[in-house]
Amino acid sequence: MPVIPFLPSPSKVILWWKDELPFGETIWGVQLTKFMVLQLVAFAFVLWIARGLSQRTRGGQAISGRWWNFWETLALYIRDNVVRPTIGTGHHGHEHDDAGHHGHEHSPAEVTSGHPADKYLPFVWSCFFYVLICNLLGAIPWLGSPTGEINVTGMLAVCALGATVIYGSKELGFGGFWKSLCPSMDVPGAIKPLLLIMIWCIELLGLFIKHAVLAVRLFANIMAGHTVIAMFLGFIAAPGIIDSALFYVVTPTSILGQVGMGMLELFVAFLQAYIFAFLATLFIATAVHPH
Numbered sequence: 001m002p003v004i005p006f007l008p009s010p011s012k013v014i015l016w017w018k019d020e021l022p023f024g025e026t027i028w029g030v031q032l033t034k035f036m037v038l039q040l041v042a043f044a045f046v047l048w049i050a051r052g053l054s055q056r057t058r059g060g061q062a063i064s065g066r067w068w069n070f071w072e073t074l075a076l077y078i079r080d081n082v083v084r085p086t087i088g089t090g091h092h093g094h095e096h097d098d099a100g101h102h103g104h105e106h107s108p109a110e111v112t113s114g115h116p117a118d119k120y121l122p123f124v125w126s127c128f129f130y131v132l133i134c135n136l137l138g139a140i141p142w143l144g145s146p147t148g149e150i151n152v153t154g155m156l157a158v159c160a161l162g163a164t165v166i167y168g169s170k171e172l173g174f175g176g177f178w179k180s181l182c183p184s185m186d187v188p189g190a191i192k193p194l195l196l197i198m199i200w201c202i203e204l205l206g207l208f209i210k211h212a213v214l215a216v217r218l219f220a221n222i223m224a225g226h227t228v229i230a231m232f233l234g235f236i237a238a239p240g241i242i243d244s245a246l247f248y249v250v251t252p253t254s255i256l257g258q259v260g261m262g263m264l265e266l267f268v269a270f271l272q273a274y275i276f277a278f279l280a281t282l283f284i285a286t287a288v289h290p291h
Contacts, residue, residue: 034144035152039146039152041133042133043130045133046126046130049129050125053072056068074128074129075125078121078128078274078277079121079125082281083118083121086117086278086281086282086285087284087288088117089116123163123280123284124277124281127159127276127277128274128277130156131218131272132269132270132273134152135147135268135272139262145269148223149219150215153214153216153218154215156214156218156276157212157215158211160211160279160283161208161283164283164284164287165177168180168288168290172287177287180287181200181203182196182203211283217272217276218272218275218276221272222268222272225264225268228261229258
């Protein structure tokens, strides 16, 4: 295990911050990085929250306590304002009054007998809370956000793409899902097959591009915030500042700027988790209800 000096050189700090090995060795031939460990922490935290909410709503009991009410509020918001309105009832033959579900009349555990779109809730909830916790880990000094790594957000986008294909195939059939990428057209003559092929290829490409953008959007927003914070703090150690009177002006200004950006980062953490969950829901909705 490497020894990190009390005042490491800037190069060592940058390497460690950029997801180098925190333990210096591999485990079973796999390089264990900082972000891998943080993803496990996020997974364990989300699992704890999910189990805690499910246990407290078992038997129709109301959730009590500010801590659990906070997570329940987030779960209900995603259900009532994202999943149900976006996916809708489809052609299940059931009519639901969405306005009646905006209160806290139903707990997160009561999803099997409610709205038809509730069957997609486990995946969307998982995306939202996992991305949220990964984002919030960056607010803890010396940790960082796993979602600030493009490989992490890329795999999240792959999961969202897989969910879109799986849910769409279950609803329309495997062939029906891929066929639904091209809308029906009333075009006479031999030009119709050519147009169908061209539009289907464009829609197929668009399916992959939309999910790729989902990864880049999350990565760019989280990474940008961290970069701005590092830049504010970097002003303190800029050449010509340390050994001059400007140090006493730049230092408090930079710290205040970093605090302000940190508060903004907390807002962005929730916002980006919401956007990821909303877009994933939107892609699922277009897959299960192509028309």
